Amino acid sequence: MxxxxxxxxxxxxxxxxxxxxxxxxxxxxxxxxxxxxxxxxxxxxxxxxxxxxxxxxxxxxxxxxxxxxxxxxxxxxxxxxxxxxxxxxxxxxxxxxxxHHPHLICLGCKKIIDCRYDFSQYNFINTVKNQINKDFLFKITDFEMNFYGYCEKCSGKKSK
Missing domain, CATH: 1.10.10.10 (Winged helix-like DNA-binding domain superfamily/Winged helix DNA-binding domain)
Structure with missing residues (x-):
């Protein structure tokens, strides 16, 4: 094994x-x-x-x-x-x-790209979570972040 x-x-x-x-x-x-x-x-x-x-x-x-x-x-x-x-x-x-990492999802070929960032340097995630908790009394336990667009290959097809 x-x-x-x-x-x-x-x-x-x-x-x-x-x-x-x-x-x-x-x-x-x-x-x-x-x-x-x-x-x-x-x-x-x-x-x-x-x-x-x-x-x-x-x-x-x-x-x-x-x-x-x-x-x-x-x-x-x-x-x-x-x-x-x-x-x-x-x-x-x-x-x-x-x-907790974003995904880049191509609308053309449906390819999914993992976008690995160290979120500790981006405090806005915690800021948004804390604001939601405060405004809605809603404790977030998990989240997803997806960005939709066109990958390099598909965006090249669209510009031709």
């Missing part, structure tokens, strides 16, 4: 959740597609190639487990499409990514 899988195995074990063979296969799909935001159907299609007996329900249950463990990023796109990406940082400690 790779160091990456050992990292996730430890998280499952420390939360008293069984890491089944099928869950390992789904984790491998995420690890093989680290830079992609995948839909449940895409995950199902990819894992079905290596495990024909797996069911779509198993994929959905595994996604829910990974979300519960806070290991999976959930992104809801226009058209109500749910995409998922494993939080993962390739440093030697196998730390989980900071999940």
């Amino acid at each position: 790779s160091k990456e899988l050992e990292f996730y195995k430890h998280i499952f074990h420390s939360n008293n959740i069984k890491l089944t063979t099928k869950r390992i296969m789904i984790l491998k799909i995420f690890l093989d597609h680290k830079n992609d935001h995948l839909t449940a159907n895409e995950i199902y299609y990819l894992v079905k190639k290596i495990c024909p007996s797996i069911g779509l329900a198993t994929v959905y249950r595994t996604i829910q487990t990974l979300l519960k463990l806070d290991l999976l990023e959930h992104l809801l796109l226009e058209g109500r499409v749910n995409c998922y990406k494993l939080f993962f940082n390739e440093d030697t400690n196998f730390q989980v990514h900071n999940k």
